[in-house]
Amino acid sequence: MSAGTRSGERDGRVPSLAHWAAAALALAAAPIFALMAFLTSAGNSAADPMLCGGTEQAAIGGMTAMYLLMGAFHLQPWLRLIDIRRG
Secondary structure (H helix, E strand, O other): OOOOOOOOOOOOOOOOHHHHHHHHHHHHHHHHHHHHHHHHHHOOOOOOOEOOOOOOOOOOEHHHHHHHHHHHHOOHHHHHHHHHHHO
């Protein structure tokens, strides 16, 4: 490999298993955080501090909001994939 190339650049080589694993993990992060947010909000989370109003009838608890925020931060690989597919 020459000094000017990186493993992610298209230089005619087949990507390594590590490259495919990293890409799969990057794409898996956002859906997993979304699932965790759903399961946390659907579960009985009375011990979580509430963000919206501080009452028991608040819609989003602390952990649910954290998982949604983490999922939003990990959307970049999905947005890049959509952009590539649109051409």
